[in-house]
Amino acid sequence: MELQSQHFTRKAVAALADEAAAAQRDAMALFTPVVREAAVQQFGDFEALRQHVKRIRRHSLDNLDYYLARFELEATNNGNQVHYADSASELNSIVLDICQQHDARKVAKGKSMVTEETGLNDYLKRGGLEVIETDLGEYIIQQAGETPSHIVGPALHKSKEQVRELFLEKHALGERELESISDLVGEARSVLRDHFLQADIGIIGANALIAETGYSMLVTNEGNGDLCANLPRVLIICTTLDRILPRGEDATAVQRLLVRSATGQPQTCYTSFYSGPRRETELDGPLETHIVLLDNQRSDILASDYREMLQCIRCGACLNHCPIFTASGGHSYGWVYPGPMGSVLTPLLNSLEDTAALPNACTSCGRCAEVCPADIPLPDLLRDLRHQQSQENIGSPRWRMGLRLHAWVAARPGLYQFLTTRVMSILNKLGRRKGSFHKLPFASGWTDQRDFPSPQGESFMQQYKARRDDRE
Amino acid sequence: MSSESRSRIMARVRHASLGQNAAAIEAQLDDFGVAPAAELPHDDTCVAFMINVLRNQGSIDVAPQRVDVVKAVGQYIYRHYRSHRLVAGNDPHLAAMPWRDGGVLPRFGEIEPGEPVALSYAQWGVAETGATIFLSGRNNPARNNLLPEHHLVVLDVNQLLPDLESLWQQLEPAITGAERPRALFCIAGPSSTADIEAQLVCGAHGPRAWHVILTGEVRQEQLDTALDVLSSKKNPGGS
Numbered sequence: 256m257e258l259q260s261q262h263f264t265r266k267a268v269a270a271l272a273d274e275a276a277a278a279q280r281d282a283m284a285l286f287t288p289v290v291r292e293a294a295v296q297q298f299g300d301f302e303a304l305r306q307h308v309k310r311i312r313r314h315s316l317d318n319l320d321y322y323l324a325r326f327e328l329e330a331t332n333n334g335n336q337v338h339y340a341d342s343a344s345e346l347n348s349i350v351l352d353i354c355q356q357h358d359a360r361k362v363a364k365g366k367s368m369v370t371e372e373t374g375l376n377d378y379l380k381r382g383g384l385e386v387i388e389t390d391l392g393e394y395i396i397q398q399a400g401e402t403p404s405h406i407v408g409p410a411l412h413k414s415k416e417q418v419r420e421l422f423l424e425k426h427a428l429g430e431r432e433l434e435s436i437s438d439l440v441g442e443a444r445s446v447l448r449d450h451f452l453q454a455d456i457g458i459i460g461a462n463a464l465i466a467e468t469g470y471s472m473l474v475t476n477e478g479n480g481d482l483c484a485n486l487p488r489v490l491i492i493c494t495t496l497d498r499i500l501p502r503g504e505d506a507t508a509v510q511r512l513l514v515r516s517a518t519g520q521p522q523t524c525y526t527s528f529y530s531g532p533r534r535e536t537e538l539d540g541p542l543e544t545h546i547v548l549l550d551n552q553r554s555d556i557l558a559s560d561y562r563e564m565l566q567c568i569r570c571g572a573c574l575n576h577c578p579i580f581t582a583s584g585g586h587s588y589g590w591v592y593p594g595p596m597g598s599v600l601t602p603l604l605n606s607l608e609d610t611a612a613l614p615n616a617c618t619s620c621g622r623c624a625e626v627c628p629a630d631i632p633l634p635d636l637l638r639d640l641r642h643q644q645s646q647e648n649i650g651s652p653r654w655r656m657g658l659r660l661h662a663w664v665a666a667r668p669g670l671y672q673f674l675t676t677r678v679m680s681i682l683n684k685l686g687r688r689k690g691s692f693h694k695l696p697f698a699s700g701w702t703d704q705r706d707f708p709s710p711q712g713e714s715f716m717q718q719y720k721a722r723r724d725d726r727e
Numbered sequence: 728m729s730s731e732s733r734s735r736i737m738a739r740v741r742h743a744s745l746g747q748n749a750a751a752i753e754a755q756l757d758d759f760g761v762a763p764a765a766e767l768p769h770d771d772t773c774v775a776f777m778i779n780v781l782r783n784q785g786s787i788d789v790a791p792q793r794v795d796v797v798k799a800v801g802q803y804i805y806r807h808y809r810s811h812r813l814v815a816g817n818d819p820h821l822a823a824m825p826w827r828d829g830g831v832l833p834r835f836g837e838i839e840p841g842e843p844v845a846l847s848y849a850q851w852g853v854a855e856t857g858a859t860i861f862l863s864g865r866n867n868p869a870r871n872n873l874l875p876e877h878h879l880v881v882l883d884v885n886q887l888l889p890d891l892e893s894l895w896q897q898l899e900p901a902i903t904g905a906e907r908p909r910a911l912f913c914i915a916g917p918s919s920t921a922d923i924e925a926q927l928v929c930g931a932h933g934p935r936a937w938h939v940i941l942t943g944e945v946r947q948e949q950l951d952t953a954l955d956v957l958s959s960k961k962n963p964g965g966s
């Protein structure tokens with residue numbers, strides 16, 4: 256997928272101006288944390304589970320050479336063909352080759368952020384294939400010619416009216432009522448059913464790969480991924496190295512965290528494990544199965560200080576709890592992964608220069624780290640990226656100059672206190688009557704959007720000193 | 728090409744890994760112990776399973792004897808389709824049911840597009856998740872779980888397991904054997920989606936309804952208890 260993160264600020268401003276869409280995002284931001292919290296409470300000792308999985312994930316990454324070799328061996332013994340793709344384009348060409356070997360015409364796809372990352376759909380289309388996204392959210396945005404706005408609910412930015420208009424325009428089914436959301440789901444169901452039955456190739460992702468047995472785990476509610484995995488004659492699983500876990504029980508432990516964090520459910524409808532092609536005694540299932548393991552910078556991240564990011568289980572909780580994501584919407588981030596996890600991953604998988612705005616799109620409120628089931632210190636990683644940016648002289652010269660000036664003053668406590676006390680006292684005097692400022696010199700970035708509250712007079716250090724003196 | 732990429736990727740991964748030997752890695756893994764499971768909503772495993780099935784938008788029939796099972800199946804299909812036909816997997820447990828007593832005419836094999844009801848025999852049930860578990864194979868075509876409008880599942884309560892860890896223990900012989908089952912399905916609800924405005928709708932691509940028929944040593948009172956627990960959770964102030 257083409258990177259658009261350079262335009263984050265412009266896109267965020269436009270997203271904020273669209274009042275209806277902003278209201279829909281606000282509603283989601285109120286709703287999703289509540290359902291997640293309820294599911295976490297109902298679980299029992301969720302923190303113990305989180306720490307257990309964190310230890311397992313860390314252990315798997317620390318010993319990835321061992322587990323990767325084991326997975327490859329077991330998966331091959333199970334009858335799969337295992338492929339390695341160093342880059343996005345290599346994954347795309349491996350998949351197209353397989354399709355061409357089978358003279359395939361139609362591909363049914365389950366939801367896969369990895370293939371969004373590589374831009375597989377466009378590549379296959381250029382290769383002459385018809386590619387149908389079958390997850391309802393993905394199907395909607397594919398029809399609309401858009402990209403996902405959220406890693407779990409790709410079309411949650413669309414209202415039911417917009418989906419209705421889209422279906423009326425795209426499906427040549429004549430006059431019909433599509434009043435309710437279930438009408439819309441029903442229509443997509445009947446249109447997609449034929450595609451499932453006709454597809455030559457099924458493509459799915461994987462939520463985990465199990466080294467000990469070579470199984471891959473797929474977690475869905477719709478069952479579309481399972482239809483893709485069981486009906487077409489060839490199955491291709493596109494995933495990344497970092498999904499590898501040692502044992503089946505580790506995969507289901509991850510699944511416990513994932514469902515509650517992603518949708519607030521205690522359980523998804525379908526959790527399936529696939530080991531390979533149809534067995535001799537079986538009536539159905541694919542005749543040939545491939546697993547394509549994409550690296551695309553992951554082994555570099557593994558060797559870097561950002562290794563913890565590979566523990567991400569793609570639940571989307573950090574998006575749902577992020578004030579910046581809610582305000583700016585997923586599309587503003589300009590690539591596959593939005594929100595806090597995207598602001599870390601996008602620079603690491605692309606370039607720090609082209610994504611300079613993302614690590615800065617953070618209020619450091621810490622909610623993402625609080626809810627992240629993988630216990631990834633997202634605000635710390637974002638800070639480290641900002642630090643790296645500054646060291647590599649990335650960002651506007653004015654901004655860097657300002658930061659340098661701030662750092663210089665902040666490193667001199669006497670001067671810092673002197674200046675802040677003075678400035679605060681002046682602002683307090685000027686703003687006492689109104690209580691806030693509409694405009695301030697050098698601070699238009701703040702006052703263009705909202706008022707700046709006038710300071711209460713004394714600085715923190717002054718108050719602290721006064722209280723300490725009182726106590727003595 | 729792919730094999731060169733494999734060597735390059737493997738080399739980078741090896742470089743970033745700790746380089747421990749297999750024995751040390753396995754020992755470390757053992758030390759992590761067992762993951763905590765979700766608390767069961769009831770002390771009785773069967774009631775806990777029922778509560779979770781109902782929470783997962785499923786429905787339940789209690790049918791202790793085989794004849795009760797066929798009657799439950801017959802009534803279910805009649806209620807929804809005014810019919811007595813269904814497709815069932817080749818599982819011997821299903822083949823041995825006294826179908827005539829329930830007035831049901833099963834066809835054994837794979838579901839064809841357009842057939843509305845399929846019946847499967849679950850190998851296990853997991854109370855923690857309210858899931859019914861199937862291994863793919865001759866007796867259990869995957870499409871029978873995925874293509875019908877209504878998916879009916881027979882489960883013997885003897886096969887109920889408390890949590891996912893016990894499931895993996897049960898699976899051990901099958902998945903460490905020479906030929907592993909192609910697929911393992913944990914089905915916990917009708918196919919559903921919340922992709923439009925986060926509103927839950929059942930019947931996304933697969934079954935619109937998922938009905939679990941519990942057989943063996945199971946009593947109607949256990950289902951009543953499960954329903955009571957759920958209604959008291961919904962109305963905590965109610966009696």
Ligand code: SF4
Nearest residue numbers: 567568570571573627
């Ligand atoms: S970073 Fe954490 S919260 Fe965000 S998607 Fe990944 S696992 Fe979920």
